[in-house]
Amino acid sequence: MHIPIFTVDAFTNRPFSGNPAAVCLLENDLNEDLHQKIATEMNLSETAFIRKLKPGDDFTKSSCFGLRWFTPANEVPLCGHATLASAAVLFHVQKNTNSVLTFVTLSGELKARQVKDHIVLDLPLYTAYPQELKEVEELIKAAVGDMSVQDVRYSPDTKKLLVRLSDTYHRSVLEELKVSAQSFLSAEKTGKVKGLILTVKGNSSGEGHDFYSRYFAPWYGVLEDPVTGSAHAVLSSYWSEHLGKKEMLAFQCSRRGGELKISVRNDGRVDIAGQTAVVLKGNLTF
Numbered sequence: 001m002h003i004p005i006f007t008v009d010a011f012t013n014r015p016f017s018g019n020p021a022a023v024c025l026l027e028n029d030l031n032e033d034l035h036q037k038i039a040t041e042m043n044l045s046e047t048a049f050i051r052k053l054k055p056g057d058d059f060t061k062s063s064c065f066g067l068r069w070f071t072p073a074n075e076v077p078l079c080g081h082a083t084l085a086s087a088a089v090l091f092h093v094q095k096n097t098n099s100v101l102t103f104v105t106l107s108g109e110l111k112a113r114q115v116k117d118h119i120v121l122d123l124p125l126y127t128a129y130p131q132e133l134k135e136v137e138e139l140i141k142a143a144v145g146d147m148s149v150q151d152v153r154y155s156p157d158t159k160k161l162l163v164r165l166s167d168t169y170h171r172s173v174l175e176e177l178k179v180s181a182q183s184f185l186s187a188e189k190t191g192k193v194k195g196l197i198l199t200v201k202g203n204s205s206g207e208g209h210d211f212y213s214r215y216f217a218p219w220y221g222v223l224e225d226p227v228t229g230s231a232h233a234v235l236s237s238y239w240s241e242h243l244g245k246k247e248m249l250a251f252q253c254s255r256r257g258g259e260l261k262i263s264v265r266n267d268g269r270v271d272i273a274g275q276t277a278v279v280l281k282g283n284l285t286f
Contacts, residue, residue: 003030006093007044007280008085011227011258013117015277018258019227021085022047024284025059025094038284039070045222046071046082050090053104059094067103067110073221078107078158080121080229080272081258087112087119088276118261118273125270126234128153128162135192136161142187143179143196143216155234159194162238167201171212174200175253181216181223194219197231199239202251209259210248211239227258229272236272240264 004025012018022042026049039047050059051066059065067086069079083103090096091114100113111122131154133140140149140163148166155162165174177198184196199213213235215228225231232250240246240262248262261273 001284001286003038003284005042005280005282005284006085006089006278008088009277009279010081010084010088011229011252011260011274012256012277013275015279017256018274018277019081019225019256020044020279021079021082023082023086023089024049025089026051035068035070036074040072043072045225046076046079048079048082048086050086050103059090060096061098063096063098063100064102064104065090067105069105071217071220071222075106076220076230078105078124078230078233080123080232081225081227081274083110083112083121084119084229084274084276087121088278091119092276093278093281115273118275120271120273121229123229123233123270123272124157125237125264125268126155126157126160127237128155128160128234131161136188139184139188139193139196142183143198144177147173147177153238154193158230158234159192160197160231160234161193161195162197162199162234164238165198165200169200170203171200171209171251171253174198174212174214177214179214179216179224181218184216184218188219195231197235199235201243208249209251210243210245211235212251212253214252214254224254226254226256227252227260227274229260229274232260232262232272233270236262236264236270
């Protein structure tokens with residue numbers, strides 16, 4: 001069997017930065033267990049599988065496809081950067097002729113459209129609610145030690161915990177923070193938390209970014225994710241409320257790093273835009 005596969009760096013316009021995702025184009029149905037085996041083989045934070053929904057569909061002409069995402073350990077319900085990467089393969093490699101692509105996913109229908117040199121994703125917007133500190137104290141201590149925490153929120157829809165560090169800290173503090181995400185597994189075993197977001201307010205005096213973040217998901221086999229669209233579906237809601245802004249520019253300060261343009265809509269969804277770089281084209285053969 002031959003399956004076309006691509007590696008795309010998402011939320012960046014430069015190769016070898018942003019967040020890499022593998023994207024597979026499925027001409028035919030794939031045995032269920034092979035999705036996970038391929039994702040484990042690729043060993044990236046996400047491997048996306050684009051599939052045709054009906055006979056006669058065409059990767060260059062059709063506008064609606066099925067889309068699934070797998071980490072090296074399991075399937076996930078939403079992945080922003082691998083959706084961006086999937087849209088890039090269809091728009092830029094397959095030269096798909098549609099202005100808008102629709103993906104049918106575990107998180108409902110997601111749309112992607114081209115706007116100049118960015119691809120804009122239409123994603124759900126998730127509210128994070130105030131969280132009782134003592135329930136997650138051990139996990140927060142494992143992540144940030146004795147650093148000052150300004151706010152703790154929890155998103156039940158995504159099982160993500162959002163930890164906002166004190167506004168006295170700047171981007172560099174978040175970037176330099178040494179995090180042993182493996183230790184989170186023993187600090188949080190209840191199954192309530194599946195992802196930890198650390199975030200800090202941006203410096204509005206000219207740096208240009210409204211907020212910064214890092215994201216950890218060892219429960220899904222991803223110690224630190226370089227740039228995370230699904231985390232920003234939570235962050236967008238939080239920071240829009242706290243900054244009183246609907247248009248924001250965010251930066252995820254992992255080692256690779258990546259920038260996201262955010263537009264919170266009035267219909268309970270969020271547009272997250274990013275750039276991409278296709279770095280590998282090939283075929284899986286087995």
